Amino acid sequence: MLHLRLKGMAAIFLAAGLVFLSGCSESSGPAGGEGQSLFKTWCAPCHGPDGSGGLGYKGPSLRDAKFIYGGEREAILSSIRDGRGEDMPAFSSRLNQQKLDAVVDYVMSLRNE
Secondary structure (H helix, E strand, O other): OHHHHHHHHHHHHHHHHHHHHHOOOOOOOOOOOHHHHHHHHHHHHHHOOOOOOOOOOOOOOOOOOOOOOOOOHHHHHHHHHHOEOOOEOOOOOOOOHHHHHHHHHHHHHHOOO
């Protein structure tokens, strides 16, 4: 009887551990998934894989509290959609509104980590 109880408890701990680990994936949360994937494809070459920019990357950090052109959602969307000067290309022809929103959500989440 004790042996069955220990097996049951082990199964519960294993299941709890799997649930915990599934929540730790790199694409978890509302800003992960598509936004993170698009960021890695389109933004990371200039802003770095974690958005910290600098040191070998052309783009500025996206992890700072202050952004050059404003850190509000609409300002970030405008920068991504319309571009900024010669250094930041416009992505309106490459990403539809849903994808633009996903990238904005992901960029905004970088400041909260």
